[in-house]
Amino acid sequence: MMKKRNLLLSMVMGLTACLTLGTPEAATAAASTGASDISSYGPNHLIKEDGSLWVWGGTKSVPTQVHGVSEIQASYPLWNNGALVTGRDGSVWKWETNARTMAIEVTPVPELKNVTHVQSSYRRNIAVTGEGTLYTSVTSPGTNTVSPFAPVPGIDHVAAVSQYYENNKLNNKVSSWQRYLFLKTDGTVWTSMDELATFKPVANLKDIVQLEQNYALSKNGSVWTWPVQNEYEPETQSDPAVVTATPFSGLTDIRALYNNGRSRLAVDVQSRLWFWGSTVTGYSDGTTYQDEPVPVVFSGISKVTDAYIVEQSIVALTSDGKVYAASIAAELMSPNAKFTLLASGIQSMQGGGRHIIMQKQDGTLWGWGVNKDAELGYGTYEFSYKEPVPMQQPISVTLNGESIAFTNGVITRSSLNFIPLRSLFSKMGATVGYSMDKVVTITGTAADKSPLSIVINTVTGATTVNGKSIPLPTPPFVVNGTVYLPLRFISEQLGAKVEWLPQEGRIAISSK
Known part of the structure; x- marks a missing residue:
């Protein structure tokens, strides 16, 4: 039939x-x-x-x-x-x-x-x-x-x-x-x-x-x-x-x-x-x-x-x-x-x-x-x-020992880990902004206690730190409307220590 x-x-x-x-x-x-x-x-x-x-x-x-x-x-x-x-x-x-x-x-x-x-x-x-x-x-x-x-x-x-x-x-x-x-x-x-x-x-x-x-x-x-x-x-x-x-x-x-x-x-x-x-x-x-x-x-x-x-x-x-x-x-x-x-x-x-x-x-x-x-x-x-x-390996992230919840998990590209825009950096004392022209601005305090401003164009990948151009090996990207930013680069700019624990599948971040 x-x-x-x-x-x-x-x-x-x-x-x-x-x-x-x-x-x-x-x-x-x-x-x-x-x-x-x-x-x-x-x-x-x-x-x-x-x-x-x-x-x-x-x-x-x-x-x-x-x-x-x-x-x-x-x-x-x-x-x-x-x-x-x-x-x-x-x-x-x-x-x-x-x-x-x-x-x-x-x-x-x-x-x-x-x-x-x-x-x-x-x-x-x-x-x-x-x-x-x-x-x-x-x-x-x-x-x-x-x-x-x-x-x-x-x-x-x-x-x-x-x-x-x-x-x-x-x-x-x-x-x-x-x-x-x-x-x-x-x-x-x-x-x-x-x-x-x-x-x-x-x-x-x-x-x-x-x-x-x-x-x-x-x-x-x-x-x-x-x-x-x-x-x-x-x-x-x-x-x-x-x-x-x-x-x-x-x-x-x-x-x-x-x-x-x-x-x-x-x-x-x-x-x-x-x-x-x-x-x-x-x-x-x-x-x-x-x-x-x-x-x-x-x-x-x-x-x-x-x-x-x-x-x-x-x-x-x-x-x-x-x-x-x-x-x-x-x-x-x-x-x-x-x-x-x-x-x-x-x-x-x-x-x-x-x-x-x-x-x-x-x-x-x-x-x-x-x-x-x-x-x-x-x-x-x-x-x-x-x-x-x-499949992407499941990777957890902790900040000063506290496990961080994400709306979408960590994504690895070219051996670098990326996380959703607003999931972590605000917990590290930074202010995160996103403009209509798809530019991310992160302001906070650097490791030497000086003011810090990171600007990332999520379309071109162009990145500046306090106005100085910084080349990124792998630029940010967008997945299903979510902006993904490089975890280690931004965390370390904010004065944090980033440690990869492969046996646990965990990224441990220490921030004062």
């Missing part, structure tokens, strides 16, 4: 063939030094061994530390802004970016403890605790008021949650709803389509170990499925509350499922990669999806340990540390699809829908794919990259 989709969905899915390389200048934006102090990471965050949390994407073009939380164990992104994070003691916080100031704001969530899973969608967040209790928070339409998390009665011992949108057309009337599915610790799956008011078991499912929308993986390696209700589909049921699963033919001995809502992958016990679902042809509002219901196994790749659908590409990691990509831009997916090497020396990867983040064996993080909202943490907003790029 073939269907045309609207422009928005087409833009989301149709961009792989127009990926572009970054400029040589952008290539210096990320530090290539080791990052072995990373404890865990996701597509838009990382947690260091010291328990600090760093995030990127949106207004955060590079990893930016979230202040106000510590000893972080896990992070779960929310639908439109921020995330829920859990501490090693089970405490839960919510962080989000203030739309006006761009600052990260942190709020404790005392009603939650020991969160192990979060499912976030438009107007509803669902959290699962280590005890299997389900909590939900709802955003009210119109007022955008967010309710506190409250326990959901009627279901317990939940391990994971999945969801998707459904509708049907009965008696010429279209109805729509969110289908929620709950994998319980006993291996059964339950469903709700009335905003968590009632729950019913999905018939025929037992010993389930993974749930991916309308596909379930049993511990014996069999895959089960059930129809997604759609007003255009003939399988629309008269009672949407009743869900019955049936075996999905063509797949056996499966150990992992992957799904982006349209296209699906599976890895079997022989580490072979399987595909079924949608392929795509065309671009923009002419995008067309073709359904390939019968699974095909790829002959051109083996030893697969992990895989994702990223835009119009399949990305797979093999046991020898190599990442390959193959296009799904075709009317029919061939078992002989060509897989092209993207990267080597990779120990793990995380998929973010439109991009992936990979960790090399030296601990560094690298990104590939769409970068429209700085998803790669590379320090640019270049739309996308067809070659992996190194």
